[in-house]
Amino acid sequence: MDFSHASNPHTRRPENVPGPFFVDRTCINCDTCRWMAPATFGRVGSQSAVLAQPQDRAGRVAALRALLSCPTHSIHADNRTSEELREAQESLPAPVPGLGPTVPPDGAWVEADTGALGAVYYTGWAAVESVAGAAYLLVRPKGGNILIDSPRYNPVLARRIEALGGVRYMFLTHRDDVGGHEAWARHFGAVRILHELEANRQQGTDKVEVKLSGSGPWVIRADGSIASLARSTAVAIDGSGKATAPAGAVTKRDAAVRSLAAVAAAAEAAAIAAADAAVELEEQAVEALLQVTAEVTAANGGRTGASAEEEEAEVVKAAEVVADEVAEAITEAGAEVLAEAVLNAVAEAEVVEAEVAEAAEEPESDVTFIFTPGHTEGHVCLYYAPLKVLFTGDHLSSAAGQVEGAPQDELFVFRDFNWFSFELQLQSVAELLQYDWLHVCPAHGRRAHLLDAAARLAAVSSLLQKHGAAEPAAAAGPVTSVACIASAGLR
Secondary structure, rough: OOOOOOOOOOEEOOOOOOOOOEEEEEOOOHHHHHHHHHOOEEOOOOOEEEEEOOOOOOHHHHHHHHHHHOOOEEEEOOOOHHHHHHHHHHHHOOOOOOOOOOOOOOOOOHHHHOOOEEEEEEEOOOOOHHHHOOEEEEOOOOOOEEEEOOOOHHHHHHHHHHHHOOOOEOOOOOOHOOOHHHHHHHHHHOEEEOOOOOOOOOHHHHHHHHEEOOOOEEEEOOOOEEEEOOOOEEEEEOOOOOOEEEEOOHHHHHHHHHHHHHHHHHHHHHHHHHHHHHHHHHHHHHHHHHHHHHHHHHOOOOOOOOOOOHHHHHEEEEEEHHHHHHHHHHHHHHHHHHHHHHHHHHHHHHHHHHHHHHHHHHOOOEEEEEEEEOOOOOOOOEEEHHHHHEEEEOEEEEEEOOOOOOOOOOOOOOOOOOOOOHHHHHHHHHHHHHOOOOOOEEEOOEEEEEHEEEEEEHHHHHHHHHOOOOOOOOOOOOOHHHHHHHHOOOO
């Protein structure tokens, strides 16, 4: 995008075709109008222009939606009607094709049931403070809606979002696309989520309710808390929308580790205790034998012959009795120690079993926050499993609109707009193969829709090869992060 024209007056570009709609010289080449109303807007030089005037009401409403969504107010219409403008306003947020309900002719989709899978809406109303980034509303059947990145705040859009159920969480992918976050969070009482590496006082994001830490991944649990799968901690949200102190979050893996640790500890304790008991009793046995031997020898008085042999037999018999008593004592002591250890292990196992049962009863989270550093140090993507959609911020987009003639299912990364590490960004792209996504909804760049897992692997492989990385290994299902990174030669 080019801000060099922003100081120019709002005059019509000569590249516009004659007619009521036109783009002025303040255009920053953000591409918003070109993908929202491609029949009207196109690129001429380093800015957008009207290449064809809309010929019917539907075309004018589409162009007006682009006008409303232009972050620099660079689009104008000389003869717009109030009815058409109202229709454009009422049609935002707009359902993303393939990820939401079909729009009926009467516009009743706003009140429609989104079904069991939920729906994705593009909010429009891009904010210049978010560098014209696209924001999305994820409508979930349960657990509360999520506003992803921040559109320009205005009461018209807020009212339309309220009709779709409002906003419980506001997820900010990274620091670039947060313009207006405070106003949206205040209006809906939303819990803002951002990685701690992206939070800063200048943008007011140091006040967000949930700061993700570490490398995740993180999920939204059934109780509304944000939990890290890397360790058993969760950030709970109280009634005021504020994050409370970390609370325990038991995952199945945590429970399994604890169970194994409990068994190992119990076995080790039992073995040590039994060994100690055996040593102690053996010492007692030796001492008892020595004492009996001394007593018999003293009683014998040095006698020889049959009498001496009888006394020796008595010593042997006494020794055998003591040995039997020692063996019995060792067995009893060992059994007591082992029994105590087993009881302790059973008690611990019951606790773990209850936690496992609780974790099993809780449904798998539909939302996963994925750490994708590269574009910025703490960039995070959101994966919504029911619709297989990935909200990628500035991490990944379609190559359409960026590469001449590129199809929408070709993937793209902004190398010229990387603020941290491009190599790390490629590595993060490769790691995304462990998730079963088919749709990419970026903040910057156009959306991508892939046919299946094979198409996803091919698209990622092509992207990595283009930037000098090896092709990820093929797999029947989602590729594991370790495998794909190793095969991509990014470590």
